[in-house]
Amino acid sequence: MISPSTTETSGASHVQPSRKALIIGAGIAGPVAAILLRRAGIESAIYEAWPYSKGIGGGLQIAPNGMHVMDEIGLANELISRGSVAEAFDFYSQGGERLGSINREMERRFGQPAVNVCRATLNEILIDKAWCACVSLYFEKRLIKIDDRGDQPIIAYFADGTTAEGDFLIGADGVHSVARRQVVPDGPQPFNTGLIGFGGFVPHAVLDGRPIGRHVETTFGQSGFFGYGYCSPDPNDGVMWWSTQPAHGMDAAMFRALDPATLKQHLRGFHRGWHDPIPDIIEAAENIVVTDTLDVATLPTWSRKRSLLIGDAAHATSPHAGQGASLALEDAMRLARLMQEGQELGATFQAFEAERRPRTEKIVAMARRNGNSKREFSATGAWVRNQMLKWLLPLGAKGMDFMYAYDARAV
DSSP: OOEEEEETTTEEEEEOOOOOOEEEOSSHHHHHHHHHHHHHEEEEEEESSOOSSSSSOEEEEEEEHHHHHHHTTTTHHHHHSSEEEEEEEEETTTSEEEEEEOSHHHHHSSOOOEEEEEHHOOOOOOHHHHHHHOOEESSOOEEEEEETTTTTTTEEEEEEEEEESSSOOOOEOTTHHHHHHHTTTTTTOOEEEEEHHHHHHHHGGTTTOOOTEEEEEEEEEBOOOEEEEEEOOTTTTTTEEEOOOOOOOOHHHHHHHHHHHHHHHHHHTTTTTOOTTHHHHHOOOOOEEEEEEEEEOSSSSSSEETTEEEEEEHHOOOOOEEEEHHHHHHHHHHHEEEEEEEEOOOHHHHHHHHHHHHHHHHHHHHHHHHHHHHHBBOOOHHHHHHHHHHHHHHHHHTTTTHHOOOTTTOO
């Protein structure tokens, strides 16, 4: 243990013994929680199951509500410079008819822009910041169980035979969370929404003939969905793309087992006849990432004794609301703020869950509903959906303001 630290709350200072957090998972919520807990005088060590890597995942968007947290830890400008600001989200039909646009003027309306970024870039930025904040990081540490006995330190056991001790544990290990199985032993498994995601990056040159500017362009097909937009100034792989498709009895592992040529042939066939530049993007695509679209709608509890779940471990959301990363960032910020108040640990965990659960579950449910419009339709059904979207997009956009207007610093 390090020496007692003084923390400020409500203008009055009090001394509390420093505590150590064991954080499981070095994705998004874990490193940011560690950085912000450090500010609150709480030491952290992060344990990540995977080897350290700079090349994993596809692209994602950090919405204004997530960017407020990035700003709080001094990373907003770096994210903007290494990513790409998204100034609108445009929707098209499979034949190229424009259906509408949402998420315009985000920075003016909400104080921060929406920013597209490669997941690997975001991860690298967060890990580097955590190292700079003197957070201990350990890779290839796959959690197998948690031992939490009253007045003893909490112990995390890892698959390589090592253990770690701390005062409390934060499970930030994603949709397939091992910590979740310890906190809620008989709890629900992640729900497979029946959609498969394909994605990756292509060079800027692929979009040369289409002046999309800083807009993300997305397309509703008769079956499935396709999107693309700039995510980095790198001309070689600075455009992110994704395809969402009904699973039809396949899962992501079955697609990942295919050789690259066969996988590309599947994408060609699925999106045959879709408007430009979708065929060009598919031709240029390499290193295609395939994922099942999972969510965790609700858990009976987010904590057990001295362990707490945050981010996707607590409330995994499918990607159809663009909020997974931003909710993880919010969780980290709110947990650190509540920890600073110096309440008893169980009370802090309950306060965190009571505050965060209504918002996150509302967004998980919204994302699942949004995914339903990307399933398979008859030709007539797709036409009706497209006509409805023209009316619904402006109304739906207003209904999403609650997500973006939230500032975790000001709650």
